[in-house]
Amino acid sequence: MRKTWKKAVALIAAAALLAGCGQSSDEGSSSAAAENAAGSEMAAMIISIAQGDPFLVLAYDGVEQLGEEYGVETKIIEALDKSEYSEQIRAMAEAGANPIYVVWDDLAAEAIKIAPDFPDTKFIVVDCYVTSELENVKTIVVEPQEAAFIAGVVAANTTETNKVSWIGSADQPVINKFRAGFEAGVSYADPSVECESLYIGDANDPNKGSELTKQVIGKGADIVMHSANKAGLGVIRACEEEGVKAIGADEWQGSINEDVVFWSALKDITGAVYQAGKSALDGSFTAGMDVYNIKSGSRLYDERDYEKLPDEVKKAVDEVEEKMRNGEIEVPSDVE
Structure with a gap:
């Protein structure tokens, strides 16, 4: 030393x-x-x-x-x-x-x-x-996996193409917890919904985030969640440009564009x-x-997003959240 x-x-x-x-x-x-x-x-x-x-x-x-x-x-x-x-x-x-x-x-x-x-x-x-x-x-x-699980439930109940995507900054334990939760939430809500998960390889490059996002959108994804730090801003930008919905991470990112970032998986x-x-x-x-x-007591989502959901999706969120609290749903923390 x-x-x-x-x-x-x-x-x-x-x-x-x-x-x-x-x-x-x-x-x-x-x-x-x-x-x-x-x-x-x-x-x-x-x-x-x-x-x-x-x-x-x-x-x-x-x-x-x-x-x-x-x-x-x-x-x-x-x-x-x-x-x-x-x-x-x-x-x-x-x-x-x-x-x-x-x-x-x-x-x-x-x-x-x-x-x-x-x-x-x-x-x-x-x-x-x-x-x-x-x-x-x-x-x-x-x-973060519990907030990501609920985000996956929301995505599966919102997609119109039956294809969603998760994009992370790098293959790291903390980032993979977001992925594990999101993929599990999508599968729980609707096993027929396809979820493609990819890594940018750089947490600080929004341009790379944008490029990768446009690739998955080109393959049919109409909802993209990011767990990509600064590079995630590029994910949101690409969704905005391509007219699809994005799910933010860590904080409420609806402030960027509420019509695009319709949900955020919070990490307090x-x-x-x-x-x-x-x-x-x-x-x-x-x-x-x-x-x-x-x-x-960690908050998993923002009430501003919740209030804008259709009633049937609100009900799904409520049911999942209650089951998570009482232990009926155990959210995975590792990618399968």
Whole structure:
């Protein structure tokens, strides 16, 4: 393991890194802030792709909510190359950030290596299944397959061509949970509906997302769900251009075009990020993994979409949701 930097060097490096790579906000008022038992003055999130990704925007919203409530400064730091991961994480820890969020697998693995050097700093791993037995590391996961299952039920009850499609960013465990849920939901609602699932291979390229979407539309799909981060915006754009319906992911994406994005499979990462950070500041932090799903109260869809559904589709959604809550339907998390 890399040795801890000398303090003076670390502080200088931290200042340089923050100036060059980060975005910060300090809107919280200490006079109105919640009690900060940890005494932290900064919460930071480290990401491995450029800012602007819709999912990361949602995740950082949770950090900003934490900052506003507890009166701490918030920063988002880009570590765009693997060679920067250790450097950025250490810089944040040396600068006093607590908690430090790291998003996705590669950053998570590096944070777990570094966490023992900073036992008083809470590290929060976001949106992957990397775990640790360290007392200062927590992993948070919002399970997406239940929301995707309902999206599949809606798609199967809405398609006019009997062909739908799911497009993911990459063949990865978190993304495949969306796929597993969507495919299962389609099959549950109507086994005769065909569902083609494909991967873009890039979470950050909307043009590739658009090209792949036009391919499946050309083969007859009239509803396309994406789980493709920024590339998913290209999926929606292609649906708009070709006059077919799209299903969004993570947040309510009807704001792009409600006539096209008629349904969104929600993933409340904002709330999960906020709750995990709150535990770090109020003294209730526990190590391990926190899983958010239908039983923990996670929202699976937006009421604006639900209200626009035909009555028979609303009934199907209601029945499926109730069966999921009481355990009659167990949604798969792995692709068959």
